[in-house]
Amino acid sequence: MEPATRQLIYVSRDPSAELNTRFLQRGWHVEVVGSAREVRRAVRAGMAAGGLLDLSSEFQPHEIAAFESCLTIPNVGWVAATTPGQLQDAALRRLVRDYCFDYVTVPYSGDRIVDSVGHAYGMISLGEPASNDGSTGAEGEMVGSCDAMLALFRSIRKVAMTDAPVFISGESGTGKELTAVAIHERSARRNAPFVPINCGAIPPHLLQSELFGYERGAFTGANQRKIGRVEAANGGTLFLDEIGDLPLESQASLLRFLQERKVERLGGHGSIDVDVRIISATHVDMTAAMIEGRFRSDLYHRLCVLQIDEPPLRARGKDIELLARHMLERFKKDASRRLRGFAPDAIAALHNYGWPGNVRELINRVRRAIVMSEGRAITARDLELAEYVEIVPVSLAQAREAAERQAIELALLRHRGRLGDAAHELGISRVTLYRLLCSHGMRHMEGEPLATPHGELPVSVPHL
Ligand SMILES: Nc1ncnc2c1ncn2[C@@H]1O[C@H](COP(=O)(O)OP(=O)(O)OP(=O)(O)O)[C@@H](O)[C@H]1O
Ligand SMILES: [Mg+2]
Known part of the structure; x- marks a missing residue:
């Protein structure tokens, strides 16, 4: 069509x-x-x-x-x-x-x-x-044609047109960083810097100076002035990756920056105006983090004006194959022989496997298979997925459970994490949905209130 x-x-x-x-x-x-x-x-x-x-x-x-x-x-x-x-x-x-x-x-x-x-x-x-052989090989190229990915592409184009903060949530390896880059590259700020900072990878005592910089002599060893990442992103986009891992003390300074849009270098005397667009991302369940007091809700609400949910790979249907073929084309020059594609058992395994590591895991498996493969086509065994060749749900109960889980996942994705709306669409109560989420291991039991709006994430990116 x-x-x-x-x-x-x-x-x-x-x-x-x-x-x-x-x-x-x-x-x-x-x-x-x-x-x-x-x-x-x-x-x-x-x-x-x-x-x-x-x-x-x-x-x-x-x-x-x-x-x-x-x-x-x-x-x-x-x-x-x-x-x-x-x-x-x-x-x-x-x-x-x-x-x-x-x-x-x-x-x-x-x-x-x-x-x-x-x-x-x-x-x-x-x-x-x-x-599609990906011969462009361009970094930042996003492959996808399933409904969830088309909705994601539409959201990217829409949020790129505004300057409001974007919050990207999604499991590890789903493409959050790629999405952040795509938003920047489609925005009016595309010719200014895109500055990523991994809030989880920098030791808490260094984070402050990484973010805001320092003046020469601000502390022992500060031999010269250092421009912080926030200031370096001036005019462009600041990508706060793994924001869910930002220590509480840095959350306070970041909140202050978001309110005032000025930075003060450590040991500096004046403040400097900075114009940046903020995109943040995390795989952490922010609702739980806020309830447990690990993340300030006032900061979260400032960061999450527009929200984008990255669909997990297992919910992308045919795209799994599309991505696998794309990666094969991209990396097949690493093979010692000419590879023709994927054997039927590999295709079955690609679809049966649950992909906990999402696209990153798929890339790694395909790359390893390209090197290890001894035949003309990549097999399930080359992908180290031989045990997933059989259609996985062996009993009706397991098939039901898998279908239930997928229906819940898709409903939550469509309603961007809003439990009430997803429950309504699924024809069950919010309490039942919550119970099912827990029984499928998709949410933790403790502490989440059901009667308050906290369980629902703010959303303001309308789908077309
Ligand atoms: N739709 C896609 N098309 C092509 N490549 C993709 C796609 N999504 C992700 N990738 C690739 O998968 C890898 C992981 O993506 P990325 O780093 O953006 O994920 P992430 O969600 O930030 O992961 P993490 O939570 O682990 O940081 C990257 O190599 C990226 O290029
Ligand atoms: Mg990332």
């Missing part, structure tokens, strides 16, 4: 407003980009798109050369726009011949070009989405 909106990547230095409107009228979502880097950022792995490469807009030869790597991205169907005589240039001629479905020469008719890009898109859509 064709998606309601088709994406057009319009590469031009001098985009035509008229053409843009014509594409919009014909149901395209147009993204105008001006460099190879922006093309890579605009492409969504595994999703077909049309591409219009406007060679008539006077790109420099080095820019054209850089575009070549983008033209090999497998899920974009390209059409070039050229000026008369431009294709006398051998390099351009080769580029158009090797990578484009069609080309038009100025002056061209708008309808002709929209039709042409439509055909290129159609041809590309015939391809196997899983065969």
Whole structure:
């Protein structure tokens, strides 16, 4: 089925407003980009798109050369726009011949070009989405086409348009950092720094100076001034990773910074205005952390204005295979032989396994399998998942339990952790949902009040 909106990547230095409107009228979502880097950022792995490469807009030869790597991205169907005589240039001629479905020469008719890009898109859509070979290899490329991931991509695009703090929650290895980078790269701050700080990895006594910096002589050993991470992110995005592990004393200073938007270096005399966008992430259950007094709720509410939930890999259905193939393509040069793909038993195991380590674990297993594999295709054994080849739920009770768990997980994901709404959708009471969460080991029994709103996370990113 064709998606309601088709994406057009319009590469031009001098985009035509008229053409843009014509594409919009014909149901395209147009993204105008001006460099190879922006093309890579605009492409969504595994999703077909049309591409219009406007060679008539006077790109420099080095820019054209850089575009070549983008033209090999497998899920974009390209059409070039050229000026008369431009294709006398051998390099351009080769580029158009090797990578484009069609080309038009100025002056061209708008309808002709929209039709042409439509055909290129159609041809590309015939391809196997899983065969997206990731040859862009770009860091920060997010693979996914299941409903949960498409909702995540929409949320990323929406939150990127604002400056409000974003809070990303999700299990370990689900892609929280990748999401934070994607938000930054799509935001108006993309050309300013993205500064990550792992709040859990820095010893508490150093955290303060890491965050806010110090002046020379502030303490013994402070031989020169150090700019803190908050100040280093000025104009850009500060990514507070593992925020759930931030010690209480640093929480107070961070809260003060969020209120005043000024930093004072240790041993300094004045304060400095800082303009940063805050994105934070954690795999910690923040509701529990607040109840247990490990995290200040006033800070949490300042950080969590917009919330994004990263879906666990086991809830991504076909995407598990898509990701595995993507990683195989990306890393297969590490293999001593030519690998053809995954054997059927490997595919079964990929789906039966629970992926506690999520995407990171999948990458590690595929990479190890690439090196260890002795055949032409990767087997379940190469993935060290031989025991998951059998369909796992052996009894009806186990099958029911697995289905129940998945339904709960998806409902919570859809309602972004709001127990009341998820319970309503599942047709059970909140108390029953809570009991089920505990029995499935998805939440701790102790201490969480049911009658107060604390069990529900604030949410303000509406899904489309
Ligand atoms: N959708 C995706 N497509 C491609 N690669 C992904 C995707 N999600 C995650 N990855 C990759 O998986 C690895 C883990 O991602 P990331 O570090 O963003 O996870 P995380 O949630 O921050 O994990 P942790 O909680 O352990 O810090 C990275 O190598 C990242 O590039
Ligand atoms: Mg991380």
